[in-house]
Amino acid sequence: MSDTAETPEVHSALDRAVEGQVADAVKGNWVDRLAPVWTRPYLRLSRADRPVGTWLLYLPCLWGVTLAAASTGFRWIDLWIVLGCGIGAFLMRGAGCTWNDITDRNIDGEVARTRSRPIPSGQVTVAQAVFWMVIQSLAAFCILITFNAAAIAMGVASLALVAIYPFAKRFTWWPQVFLGLAFNWGAMLAWVAHTGSLSLAPVLLYLAGIAWTIFYDTIYAHQDKEDDALIGVKSTARLFAENTPVRLQQFLIAATGLMVLGVLLALLRPAGGTAAFMGLIGTAGFALHMSWQLRRLDTENTDRCLSLFRSNRDAGLIPVLCFGLAILA
Template identity: 70%
Template structure:
C-alpha cells in the first residue's frame, strides 16, 4: 500500500470505477469530479437505497388499495434515492478523505486525488440535499418528518467505522429508512409491518456490505478502520448465512403482518414467494463468492441489485392478484 505521497494529483479517473462508464466518457469534464463524488458512475448504491423504498410502497399498496399517486411516490423515491445517495457519498468522501488517501482502491477519489476541493464538495452536498428535500415536500407530512429524521443516520454513518466493529449496522439503519418513509407516504402512518420490513433490510445490508468490506480488509487493518469483515474474519461465511436467514424470516413476517388478513391466499403466496426467492438468490451468491478475492466480492455485491428486485417483482404481481 502506497503512502499519501503516492496519490496522483488532478487525475481524471477513479481506480475502482467501471471502465468506459458514462461519467468518464459523456459528462462535461468540469462536472465529472462532482458526479464521481456522488458515485454517479456506479449506480449500485442508488439501487440499494431505492429498493427498500419500493418494498415499503408496494407492500403498503398491497395491504390497502393502490392509488395513482403511488406512481409519483415510486418515481419520487427513485429521484430522491439518486440525490440522497449522492449527498451521502459526498459527505462520506469529505469525512473519509484522510482514510481514502491511504487505501489503494480509494486514493484516486476526487478529494484525495485533487480533482475536487472540500469546499466544492460541501457546496455540491448542499445542492443535492436541497433538491431531494424539494421532492420530499410532495409526500405526506408523516413521510416528510421521517425523511428529516433520517439525516441524523446519514451524518453519523461515516464515523461509525471509527468507534464500532459494526459500521454495517449504521449503514443498514440509513439505507433502509426508505421502507418506513415510502410506507408512510402511501398510508400516512406507520405500523408493525413496515418496522419488520425495515429490519429485514438491515439484515440484508449486513449481508451485502460485509461482502463488500472484504475487498478492503487488509488496508482497513493497516489504518485501523473497523468492519464486520474484520470482526468475523474466517467465520464470515457463517455470519453471512445468518444474515441471509434473518433477511428472509423478517421479510416473511412483514408480509404476513401486512397481508395475512387482508388479501386472498394467492396474493399472500405470491408475496411470500418473493421473500423466499430472494433468499435463494442470496444462497446462490454465497455459493459463488470467494471472500479472499476482491473481484469476486465486488461481483457478489453488485448482484444484490437483482436480489432486491425479486421482492419488487413479486409484490408488483400481488397488486393484480
Template identity: 60%
Template sequence: MTENDKTPEGDAELGTVADSAGNWVDHWAPAATRGYLRLSRADRPIGTWLLYIPCLWAVALACLATNSFNAFSIWIIVGCGIGAFLMRGAGCTWNDITDRDIDAKVARTRSRPIPSGQVGVRAALAWMLIQSLVSLAILLTFPNMAVLLGFLSIIPVAIYPFAKRFTWWPQVFLGLAFNWGALLAWTAQTGSLAWPAVVLYVAGIAWTLFYDTIYAHQDTEDDALIGVKSTARLFGDKSSTWLRYFLIGTVLLLGLAVVMASLDRSILSLVVALGGPWAMGWHLVWQLGRFDPENNDRLLMLFRSNRNAGLIPVLFFAVAFFL
C-alpha cells in the same frame, strides 16, 4: 491475493477512479462535472439501487395492505427514485469529505475526487447542499409524517461515516441509513407508520449486513493497517457463517413483513407475495456459494448482484396485488 485480484489504480491525469473506470462519466459527462458526479457515485449506480429497493418494497407492501394503488403511488415510486439518486449522492459526498484522509491511504479509494484533488472540500460541501435541497423539494410533496421521517433520516446518514472509527459494526449504521426509505415510503403511501414497515426496515438492515460485509472484504488489509473497523475484519474466517445468519434473517423478516401486510388479502395473493422473500433467499444462497474473500473481482460482482436480488420481491409483490 493474485495480481489479477488487485484493484487497478485510477488515472490521476484523467481523473478516473480506480474501482470504477471506463463508465459513462469518464466517456460522456462534461469534464467540469466529472469530479462532482464521481463524488455522487453517479458512475456506480448500484448504491442508488440499494437505497431505492427498500422504498419499492414498502410501496408495494403498503399497496397490498391498503388494496390501493393510484396516481400518488406512482409519484411516490418516481419521487423516491429521484430522491434515492440525490440522497445517495449527498451521502457519498459527505462520506468522502469525512473520509478524505483515510481514503488517501487506501489503494482502492485514493483516486477518489477529494484525495486525488479533482474536487476541493468547500466545493464538495456546496455540491452536497445542492443535492440535499433538491431532495428536500421532493420530500415536501409527501404527507407530513413522511416529511418528518425524511428529516430524521439525516441522523443515521450523518453518523455512518464515523461508525468505522468507533465500532466493529459500521454496516449496522449503513443499514439504518440505507433502509430508511422503507419507513418513509410506507408512510407516504398510507399516511402513517405501522409495524409491517418497521419489520421491513429491520429485514433491510439484515440484508445490508449481508451485502456490505461482502463488499468490505475488499479492504480488509488496508483497513487493518490504518485501524478502520468493519464486520469483514471482525468475522474474518467465520464470515461465511455470519453471512448465512444475515441471509436467514433477511428472508424470515421480509416474509414476516409480507404476512403482516397481507392479512386482508386472499390466500393466493399471500402465497405469491411470500414467493418474493423465498426467491430472493435463493439468490443470496447463490451469492454465499460463490463468496471468496480473497478475490476482489468476485466480491464486487457479488455485491453488485444484490440489485437483482432486491428487485425479485418487488416483482412478486406487484403480481400479488392483482390477485
C-alpha cells in the same frame, strides 16, 4: 531496462489517474464517457459512476410502496412515490457519499481502492464538496415535501443516521449496522407516504433490509480488509474474518425471516392468500439469490467480492416484482 520504464499496467493506471477515473467505477460508465468534463469530479463524488449504491438505497423504498399498495390497494399517488423516491435516492445517495468522502478524505488517501476518489486525488476541494452536498440535499428536500406530512417528518429524521454513518467505522466493529439503518429507512418512509401512518409490517421490512445490508456490505468490505487493518478502520469483514460465510448465513436467515413476517402481516388478512403467496415467492427468490452469493463467495478474491456486491441489485428487485404482482392479485 531503465528503472523508470513503465509496464503497460502502470501506463494504464497513470492514464486512469490523469483522466480522473475512480478505481472501482464501472468500466465504460456514462460519467466517464458522456458527462461534460467539468461535471465529472462532482458526479464521481456522488458515485454516479457506480450506480449500484443508488439501487440499494432505492430498493427498500420500492419494497415499502409496493407492499403497502398490495396491502391497502393501489393509488395513483403511488406512481409519484415510486418516481419521487427514485429521484430522491439518486440525490440523497449522492449527498451521503459526498459527506462520506469529506469525512473520510484522509482515510481514503491511505486505501488503494479509494485514493483515486475526487477529494484525495485533488480533483475537488473540501469546500467545493460541501457546496455540492448542500445542493444535492436541497434538491432532495424539494422532492420530499411533495409527500404527506408524516413521510416528510420521517425523511428529515433520517438525516441523523446519514450524518453518523461515516464515523461508525471509527468506534464500532459494526459500521454495516449504521449503513443498514440509513439505507433501508425508505422502506418505512415509502409505506408512510402511501398510507399516512407507520405499522409493524414496514418496520419488519426495515429490519429485514438492515440484515440484508450487513450481508452485502460485509462482502463489499472484504475488498479493503488489509488496508483497513493497517489504518485501524473497523468493519464486519474484519470482525467475522474466516467465519464470514457462517455469519452471513445467519444474516441471510434473519433477512428472510423478517421479510416473511412483514409480508404475512401486510398481506395475509387484508389482501388475501393469493397476494400473500406472491409476497412469499418474492421473499423466497430473495433468499435464493443470497444463497447463490454465499456459494460463490471467496473473501480473498476482491473482484469476486465486488461482483457479488453489485449483484444485490437483482436480489432486491425480486421482492419488488413479486410485491408488484401481489397488487394485481
